[in-house]
Amino acid sequence: MSRGICLVVEDDGDISDLICLILAEEGFGVRAVHTGSAALEEARRMNLALITLDLGLPDADGLHLARDLRKVSAAPLLILTARATVADELDAMASGSSAYLAKPFRPFELRDVVNRICSPTPDPPFRR
Template sequence: MGRPSVVVLIEDDADIRNLLTGMLVQAGYLVHAAATGSGGIDLVSDAGPDLVILDLGLPDLDGLEVLSRIRPITASPILILSGRTGSTAQLTALSLGADGYVTKPFRPKDLLARISAVMTRPRIGDTHS
């Protein structure tokens, strides 16, 4: 059995961050969490995650800005978790390199299924075969 998959979670809401961290740890992931965009960028750079979960509503940087900064430093899937329900935010996030978009509120089982789906897709340049 290999190492657990590493998830960087960038979410400013402490309740959601704690819920997701617990849920992901229970599912077998190693989680590094940040409450700010700048902290999340640093974690992505340092942790080499297998998945990034990114909230768009962050206190210091807009989540789309964070996305545009982390996409060049990781080929890992990036899943957006946001309260923004308009198609403009979703289309912008996807055009900036997000691999999926989940709106709040969400059901934890649905989010885990989405995580599993993006984690099992083959990626260009993936060396984990």
């Protein structure tokens, strides 16, 4: 059963291929784009289950793009970036991301984060 469509926004082809492979193995349909403008276009057009976003894109500032993606999609947003300082992580979270993972990452780390942010929320406790 498909877990929905994931939009992978990554300008490095090898990294994009790896992310797509891992997400496909986790049950997602995957659409990869390499620019911020293509990401916004796809996010407006598709009902997404997840967005992964590299902050270092050739045509867009990743943090601004994250804010713009938040305006058009409620999908969980995972920042995957080589920017690995605490300030970068705080900026990413302030821009609306659901999680942050620094590159290089291990496949199991990506799986763990994706499964955490894409899992259904538990039912609220029973109240009388």
